[in-house]
Amino acid sequence: MEIGCLGGCNGAALCGFHAALRNARVVSVVVVAFLFFGPMAAQHPKAKKQLNAAFTAFNRAEFSDALGLTKKAIKIDPSYADAYSLQASVYEAMLDTQNASKSYQQCLKVAPQFQPMYFYYGEYLYRNKRLKEASAILCKFDSVPMIASFVLSKHGASVRLKEKAARLKASVQTAMSDVNIAENLKIQNMGPSINTAVDEYWPGMPFSGNRFVFTRRLGGTGNALLQEDFFMSDLKDSVWGKAYSAPGTINTPENEGTLSVKADGSALYYTRCNQPGGLGSCDLYVSQLDGKGWQRGSNLGSPINGSAWDCQPAISGDGHTLIFSSSRAGGYGGKDLWISYLNHGNWSVPKNLGPAINTREDDDAPFLHYDGATLYFSSLGHPGYGGSDIFMSRLGTDGLWSTPENLGSGLNTPQDEFGLYIDAGGKKGYFASDRKGGFGRLDIYQFLVPEKFMPKAVTYVSGLVTDSKTGLPLKARVRLVELSSGKVVFTDSVSDFFIPLQAGGNYALFATAKGYMPKSLNFQPLASDLDHPFKVGAQLTPIDAKQVFVLNNIFFDTDKFDLKSESREELAIVVDLMKTNSGMAIEITGHTDNQGASDYNVKLSEARAKSVVTYLVAAGVPASRLKFKGYGASQPAAPNDTEANRALNRRIEMVVLKLK
Template sequence: MTRPILVTLLFIGAHVSSIYAQPFGNLKAVNSKNDEQNPVIHPDGKHLFFTRAYDSANVGGRHDSGDIYMAEIIGGQLQKAKNAGKPLNDPRYNSIIGLSPDGKTAILSHQYAPDGMAPKTQALSYSNWQNGKWTVPKKLAMDYFMNKSGSVTGSVSKNGKIMVLSLDSFTSRGKEDIYVLFYENGSWSQPKNLGSDINTPLQEVTPYLAPDGKTLFYSSNGFQEGSGRNVYKSERLDSTWRNWSKPEPLGPQVNSIGVELYFRILNQNWAMMTSTKNSDGYGDLRLVPYQSGDAVEDTSSVFVENYETSFMGEEEIENSPGEVLVRIKTLDEADQKPVKSSLFAETTGRDTISFVLKEGLGIYEASVPDTLKKLKVEVKASGYLSATEQVVIDPDQQDKVMLIRLKELKVGAKVQLDNVYFEQSKAVLKDESFPELDRVVEMLKENPNIEIKLEGHTDNQGNSKLNLKLSQERVDRVKEYLVQKGVSAKRIKGKGYGGSRPIASNASEATRKLNRRVEFVVVKD
């Protein structure tokens, strides 16, 4: 072949061109008595990549948990699969998370070490196709990566700008959760949990973002008690990546009493996945009829270039024995520039931690005992809304920089108060609203020149006049609370808009709840 065998792994069947109106023959050329996983079609449509476990041809032999394999597609038919070999494969589990849009860079699911053994730190890697072969994998530039699970599964969007991963990380609700990362400023962002609409206290794995950039497919065992891992589908409702439609299981043509993983769209009529149904106990690659509708349409146009220089890793940092170095950088949410801040950190035992600013880097650092598990960090900056983050301490991640983004309180800035709640159809604040409102009080006291306008909104259900009245009463109640806490009433305006300013569709409860909100806008700074 003239193209890199491994690189194609990333864009799994999802990014196949329309020439695959009919799937490629049967899958006997790729399935074996061993375990086949993670199918990926190269952007050129001429190669299928996947991971095979416990095969004698693997780099680590029959006990090797997974190597990357490749099968050519000639005349629409799959040819016999071959091991991709080194340097993509080592004695550990190997797979491709994603591929650059030009198919010349593969993102790999773990960090590589010269001796083939597990390195001391965690990371993903990348390899480039150069001069007819894959380069030695290097560490992928990423902010604050941590995974307590034994493996990483995921995919990269067709434009190469978004990655969805299954991780057991610092904000996971139970076991593996789905996270999203964004490629920006030459690096991948800190993983962001997709929230409770998607994630359960059990396992969410093998996420795949369809070409439309908003339809998510993944496998979970957390929605039905006692069930295996089945494939679910959900649609992103807004740009926060935290609000999703209710996950729905795919039909019996996809899900079974077995385990279904790695669901990937091939074209408008077919998908590929791994299933244990009617197998020898391990997973086999399967073709399943699936009407994908609009999800197969590519709505992106961005092409990512220069991955070789962009994905270079950082030098590792040494620290004193018995200590872990925590590194934090505070950025302006809008322009991503560093913000000079004050950091206040507290352990679960109420001990305080002091951070020191490294002026040349704009990074705040603190050494903490390696026995410490969590750290609560509050960030304050003049002219910005304060932020509080829970930092999980991991000795393997002390070379990573955690990014905390702050919203500038300038005229026109709008802040949604996500944790302000009222009793149903009333203007009575629930107790869980007070911490959020106290944060607004503190912000106003620390920025005495700022004036705000409170805005109340409802959905469109019921009588519009009553909704308008309720939204105004709720704004008045929030203002009353702020004034009771010592803020001058002259600094706070307020108006209720009822259901006249929705930010999402009112067609379902999942989207209507987004329209029921309280916000404030800075009107003077």
């Protein structure tokens, strides 16, 4: 598939057209067979002349003429293997599968020792879903060298072709065991609001799912045939509206394609090729959304872009991880997937995702789900169903990607499927395909994601860090930690943030800035409540005496005063604050809800406050700068009328007593 930066072109124009892809596949088979059949060539010069003419006609898509010429060549020389090979491809191009199969078989009958042809025939059978026959032919591929007339130098397959045969055999086995039938996926064309007679592909959305963004290949004449622009559709009353050209200056008379929408909808990452000032044939760009629409994109620059082909970005939910496809040096194949991280406004040097993901063939079209741990991508190298198939891999707790899994024959076909997007809930997916029955050549389809391939469902926390006195945005170090595992989910110096959260996690968010008291928040999203994200205002207050701050990430078991391990992140923030501000003295106060006896609650709250002070002293904070007191239920933060309010009342606070 080579449309704009979907393929390996230099990006100055669209590189080929998918409607002719099937014929291109056939031509590639014929070219290889034709060139390698030297030892099986015709002994009769007239037969060779007829075949040369047939090959020329085939390349011009003059299939009837090509077929007649192959028949003449075979009549002159019935043992002419090359003629049967080309004839099989002609029949295949004419959709005459019965005669195509007969010609392949006749070719192998007259040249049984030619190993590559078993691969080509097996590939043909596989494309036509004749899986058992394909498996049998590929077994013969392995046994050909045992034929007495076999000469390795004349008849043997190349090392690369043997590798392809091994992958094809694996693909056949995958297809034979596949259970993901199309009916279960409920694949549906997105309809005329999105799809037209021209090509639509590379879908995406913001987290909210209320706007559909994609690339459309515009029709016309001359250079207009090469035009790719971004289009959008808005969701209203559960129906997608008529698509319209993306507002603003992002679309140009040249090509814009392969997009990835930032989760909060504020930015669009995409590809442009052969631009003045560009670093390579294709570079990655980012466009920001302002009040008037999408701005003209800016080049992401080095080290993301280089002298090679850099394309097809996938931005993570928090906007701080970028996976993209590149042909740069140091990879495993033609195109590999690479990853880079954003920190303090700068992207890190991209790293190859490694051999678990990348193969000797092309691996591209990545989509990283909002959960940050489920990667979908297209590959020609992993076992598939023909063409470029979509695969899934999960990031383990060890930091390694799992062996990619094919999404199944219901979704993947002998045609090309690519440009996958899966919504935040993980249940509905979108992709582009040139399968039959569409409005045009490439259409966008939606489907239900099988449970096996679902990412983890997520919600999110978003907010703006501001100065509590001026109300102005404030750049602070924002850090999100999943307390149960200790995993740092997000950390950077920002003034605004949008961070996906997985159900069942216990998340602590800290915002710190020099000269300000830290902000501490806690989020524990439930699987049943993911439709309600956490939208917060993180106001930081300049350090001053008599201020009171809730330490929202200090935890105790019921009726206990021993600090739980999840409290360490919060305590580390307090230790750092005290060491940074050497003249600060504080009081740690404990509070409970109104359940239980008053005296008991006072003693429990004081014991908890004392546990915090004991920890701080052990961490190097002088005891002379610390006090503690328990108030029991006497100072509620909220009425004790609901469990949620009682949870607010069970808290530890920090009071600033003095500053030097």
